[in-house]
Amino acid sequence: xxxxxxxxxxxxxxxxxxxxxxxxxxxxxxxxxxxxxxxxxxxxxxxxxxxxxxxxxxxxxxxxxxxxxxxxxxxxxxxxxxxxxxxxxxxxxxxxxxxxxxxxxxxxxxxxxxxxxxxxxxxxxxxxxxxxxxxxxxxxxxxxxxxxxxxxxxxxxxxxxxxxxxxxxxxxxxxxxxxxxxxxxxxxxxxxxxxxxxxxxxxxxxxxxxxxxxxxxxxxxxxxxxxxxxxxxxxxxxxxxxxxxxxxxxxxxxxxxxxxxxxxxxxxxxxxxxxxxxxxxxxxxxxxxxxxxxxxxxxxxxxxxxxxxxxxxxxxxxxxxxxxxxxxxxxxxxxxxxxxxxxxxxxxxxxxxxxxxxxxxxxxxxxxxxxxxxxxxxxxxxxxxxxxxxxxxxxxxxxxxxxxxxxxxxxxxxxxxxxxxxxxxxxxxxxxxxxxxxxxxxxxxxxxxxxxxxxxxxxxxxxxxxxxxxxxxxxxxxxxxxxxxxxxxxxxxxxxxxxxxxxxxxx
Amino acid sequence: xxxxxxxxxxxxxxxxxxxxxxxxxxxxxxxxxxxxxxxxxxxxxxxxxxxxxxxxxxxxxxxxxxxxxxxxxxxxxxxxxxxxxxxxxxxxxxxxxxxxxxxxxxxxxxxxxxxxxxxxxxxxxxxxxxxxxxxxxxxxxxxxxxxxxxxxxxxxxxxxxxxxxxxxxxxxxxxxxxxxxxxxxxxxxxxxxxxxxxxxxxxxxxxxxxxxxxxxxxxxxxxxxxxxxxxxxxxxxxxxxxxxxxxxxxxxxxxxxxxxxxxxx
Numbered sequence: 001x002x003x004x005x006x007x008x009x010x011x012x013x014x015x016x017x018x019x020x021x022x023x024x025x026x027x028x029x030x031x032x033x034x035x036x037x038x039x040x041x042x043x044x045x046x047x048x049x050x051x052x053x054x055x056x057x058x059x060x061x062x063x064x065x066x067x068x069x070x071x072x073x074x075x076x077x078x079x080x081x082x083x084x085x086x087x088x089x090x091x092x093x094x095x096x097x098x099x100x101x102x103x104x105x106x107x108x109x110x111x112x113x114x115x116x117x118x119x120x121x122x123x124x125x126x127x128x129x130x131x132x133x134x135x136x137x138x139x140x141x142x143x144x145x146x147x148x149x150x151x152x153x154x155x156x157x158x159x160x161x162x163x164x165x166x167x168x169x170x171x172x173x174x175x176x177x178x179x180x181x182x183x184x185x186x187x188x189x190x191x192x193x194x195x196x197x198x199x200x201x202x203x204x205x206x207x208x209x210x211x212x213x214x215x216x217x218x219x220x221x222x223x224x225x226x227x228x229x230x231x232x233x234x235x236x237x238x239x240x241x242x243x244x245x246x247x248x249x250x251x252x253x254x255x256x257x258x259x260x261x262x263x264x265x266x267x268x269x270x271x272x273x274x275x276x277x278x279x280x281x282x283x284x285x286x287x288x289x290x291x292x293x294x295x296x297x298x299x300x301x302x303x304x305x306x307x308x309x310x311x312x313x314x315x316x317x318x319x320x321x322x323x324x325x326x327x328x329x330x331x332x333x334x335x336x337x338x339x340x341x342x343x344x345x346x347x348x349x350x351x352x353x354x355x356x357x358x359x360x361x362x363x364x365x366x367x368x369x370x371x372x373x374x375x376x377x378x379x380x381x382x383x384x385x386x387x388x389x390x391x392x393x394x395x396x397x398x399x400x401x402x403x404x405x406x407x408x409x410x411x412x413x414x415x416x417x418x419x420x421x422x423x424x425x426x427x428x429x430x431x432x433x434x435x436x437x438x439x440x441x442x443x444x445x446x447x448x449x450x451x452x453x454x455x456x457x458x459x460x461x462x463x464x465x466x467x468x469x470x471x472x473x474x475x476x477x478x479x480x481x482x483x484x485x486x487x488x489x490x491x492x493x494x495x496x497x498x499x500x501x502x503x504x505x506x507x
Numbered sequence: 508x509x510x511x512x513x514x515x516x517x518x519x520x521x522x523x524x525x526x527x528x529x530x531x532x533x534x535x536x537x538x539x540x541x542x543x544x545x546x547x548x549x550x551x552x553x554x555x556x557x558x559x560x561x562x563x564x565x566x567x568x569x570x571x572x573x574x575x576x577x578x579x580x581x582x583x584x585x586x587x588x589x590x591x592x593x594x595x596x597x598x599x600x601x602x603x604x605x606x607x608x609x610x611x612x613x614x615x616x617x618x619x620x621x622x623x624x625x626x627x628x629x630x631x632x633x634x635x636x637x638x639x640x641x642x643x644x645x646x647x648x649x650x651x652x653x654x655x656x657x658x659x660x661x662x663x664x665x666x667x668x669x670x671x672x673x674x675x676x677x678x679x680x681x682x683x684x685x686x687x688x689x690x691x692x693x694x695x696x697x698x699x700x701x702x703x704x705x706x707x708x709x710x711x712x713x714x715x716x717x718x719x720x721x722x723x724x725x726x727x728x729x730x731x732x733x734x735x736x737x738x739x740x741x742x743x744x745x746x747x748x749x750x751x752x753x754x755x756x757x758x759x760x761x762x763x764x765x766x767x768x769x770x771x772x
Contacts, residue, residue, distance in 0.1 A: 353707035
């Protein structure tokens with residue numbers, strides 16, 4: 001994903017700036033005095049700064065200042081990469097006393113600008129905290145530093161017959177601490193649930209530098225308020241997660257997938273019911289992509305396409321993945337289901353293909369996982385990651401397209417495509433608008449239109465990407481005033497000086 | 508050679524069930540072979556062979572009378588045949604050997620296929636992988652052509668069948684380029700990677716494949732003996748690569764070079 005170095009669009013930045021996002025004026029910038037203090041507690045290799053005496057070139061700071069899509073750009077003059085929780089604590093304590101804003105940063109793969117500074121806050125990268133602390137192969141409990149890359153952890157537990165409970169496109173770059181801080185969802189959520197369930201404990205540096213050690217490995221612990229839950233999904237606004245204790249499920253011994261071509265979107269729900277009932281415990285993913293998403297993925301080479309005759313007349317596609325303990329058992333179940341689907345009097349599906357080997361398995365997943373990248377290659381993407389009832393997926397996409405049409409924006413030099421895909425199993429729709437360029441006109445046409453659409457369906461304006469800097473103004477579409485008021489009180493208790501990831505989540 | 512009118516082509520595609528290429532191979536603790544309790548699928552080169560047979564039919568339509576897949580292996584090899592049938596083969600032959608039997612060697616396989624050809628005299632084109640990715644022997648196709656006294660075209664990257672003249676033009680992968688040869692039927696072709704990209708097995712075809720006939724035979728039925736002639740003495744992992752190190756300064760580098768026995772000229 002990171003290989004997609006997209007050039008920053010000036011218009012886009014202006015579009016966001018015009019919304020008035022800026023770091024609070026009450027916070028201070030990092031000075032040479034501060035830098036000298038940091039240099040006294042950290043190894044030289046842990047400090048990157050444009051200030052004297054370090055004088056790093058700006059291109060060393062750029063990757064920390066800019067998100068991977070090139071939509072958000074901050075102005076930090078200093079990046080610190082501590083190696084221990086004590087170092088993190090000392091940095092935070094100093095920043096709290098000096099009123100310096102801090103942006104905790106993991107793999108910087110977020111999609112809502114939560115991991116880059118808005119102004120000149122200090123960037124605290126967890127990349128150097130990348131050791132596995134322990135793994136219990138019997139209980140399957142992994143304790144790891146926050147900066148461990150998700151793929152590295154997957155590779156660590158794989159030979160011990162376990163699997164990480166989450167998987168997402170950015171796995172090669174994203175870090176477990178960032179995953180937890182943003183409550184990342186991804187492709188395995190249907191099977192293993194959200195991180196609110198699988199995270200057993202956290203070690204967090206609070207905004208005054210105190211270390212909160214809740215790094216327990218207990219499955220059951222009903223002793224008072226479950227504080228760690230507050231940090232899961234807080235996007236670094238309440239403290240910095242430095243280590244994670246997480247439950248890893250046993251690795252499935254056999255996986256398989258199929259992609260099914262459906263004549264109508266209306267068939268998705270009945271198909272989901274049938275698949276859930278017939279596959280039961282081996283169903284591990286039920287992903288949806290509409291025809292436009294499929295065509296774009298194929299156009300940009302994201303996995304081998306189905307035969308022309310098979311996709312003819314298909315309005316959308318569904319990818320079903322199974323994982324289980326015994327290949328023969330799983331294959332029998334899947335084959336029975338497919339036979340039933342094909343031989344029904346009124347079939348829900350036109351046709352489909354079944355992967356025959358791991359390379360086809362990857363290729364079929366490529367069609368779904370590659371949609372994000374395909375859209376980025378096609379043009380500039382406005383991404384909306386919403387939770388709405390599955391039955392309204394198509395309505396949401398169609399309503400957005402019609403709305404853009406009515407504004408005269410559906411044309412090759414403005415909006416090229418409106419695309420819907422996502423995790424059908426979790427009610428999570430990725431509504432993407434692919435445009436020739438980021439413009440204020442398109443932004444105004446999309447917002448608040450889409451947010452109001454979501455509100456109408458009692459959905460969420462951010463299912464798994466978070467709020468970041470991008471959606472603070474939209475929070476109220478999904479959370480009422482009472483909820484937001486409480487969130488602000490909690491923020492005030494943890495971080496009275498407002499130094500932790502300022503301008504994110506809450507306005 | 509028997510004179511064949513190749514207007515109606517009968518194609519035989521031998522396929523092998525092998526450890527999947529994506530599996531990380533582990534040597535077993537007795538060092539007699541690799542751990543076989545892992546995911547198996549059709550040898551990728553054989554998959555290309557099946558695909559090519561199906562594509563030849565798509566090109567010359569009814570001039571291909573039959574496509575038959577054959578495998579030699581334990582009962583689980585039936586899955587591999589079903590994949591071939593789902594991709595478009597019409598029927599299959601399973602030469603079944605016991606689960607505990609040692610893997611047949613290329614010569615044994617070639618003799619078995621020869622026996623099948625002698626039994627089914629209409630076969631005039633055999634397409635198979637240039638090698639199997641498990642033992643990497645790369646011998647079966649050549650031995651088979653030798654035993655049958657047929658033409659052979661190995662490492663094919665393009666195949667053109669001309670049924671009017673009973674000639675097949677094959678582009679072969681050779682060191683530093685490619686070579687075009689014309690072969691008379693009957694012919695053995697072994698496939699290389701660039702020949703084609705195998706298709707997905709579509710659902711309706713998978714269902715149809717279940718109903719296609721699979722003939723079961725034993726090596727004895729064909730009068731062949733698959734007892735290995737080679738003895739595996741030991742299987743071992745290659746030595747682990749030792750990683751490099753970083754030096755902080757030129758002095759340190761020079762020091763290390765000196766320690767390693769390098770001296771300035």
